[in-house]
Amino acid sequence: DADVTQTPRNRITKTGKRIMLECSQTKGHDRMYWYRQDPGLGLRLIYYSFDVKDINKGEISDGYSVSRQAQAKFSLSLESAIPNQTALYFCATGGSEDTRYFGPGTRLTVL
Amino acid sequence: AQSVTQLGSHVSVSEGALVLLRCNYSSSVPPYLFWYVQYPNQGLQLLLKYTSAATLVKGINGFEAEFKKSETSFHLTKPSAHMSDAAEYFCAVTEGWNFVFGPGTRLSVLP
DSSP states (O other): OSEEEEEEEEEEEEOOEEEEEEEEESSOOOOEEEEETTTTTTEEEEEEEEEETOOOEEEEEETTEEEEEEEEEEEEEEOOGGGGGGGGEEOOOOOOOTEEEOOOOEEEEEE | OOOOOOOSEEEEEEEOOOEOOOOOOOOSOOOEEEEEEOOTTEEEEEEEEOSSSSSSEEEEGGEEEEEGGGGTEEEEEEEOOGGGEEEEEEEEEETEEEEEEEEEEEEEEEE
């Protein structure tokens, strides 16, 4: 079984809809991250959490929110999706500052 | 703030030819450096990591990278390209606990 899983893998939605992307990990790491990947821009950090009670904004948090339901679960929400949020979204975990383990990604299209 | 540049958004090589993917970072302090590979419809997979133990780092699938402090570079090489190497490659460096990613280079391998 994969160490970091994401659901759904693909999602098409309409402008204004609320969307939740889910991430689960079995690595036992405290640190979890959400990234967004756009062509030519690499990965940019949306939100991060160092433990269940710790939630922090990354460089591009506007329009997004997160929930850390447990050590193993970290969800990303788009309260009102807009077309420029069309992107590939990755969840990652890390046991220390020099490690990241990535999920398979969620491809989100906002029409 | 740290930044990462990858020269060439798309690189094409013939099967059996040398692969050279370039990465430069901006900080004068040697951080941790990484190369990740992303195959189609998959997450990022760690190829190799520099942690100051040795300037020439060997990774998986025959890839290696050399850290050159004077040039602030961490270029990725493979002596002989294989069709299965076709993917997107990301260079990343640490800035404290954070990872800063380059924009990525898509590698095509021609038969």
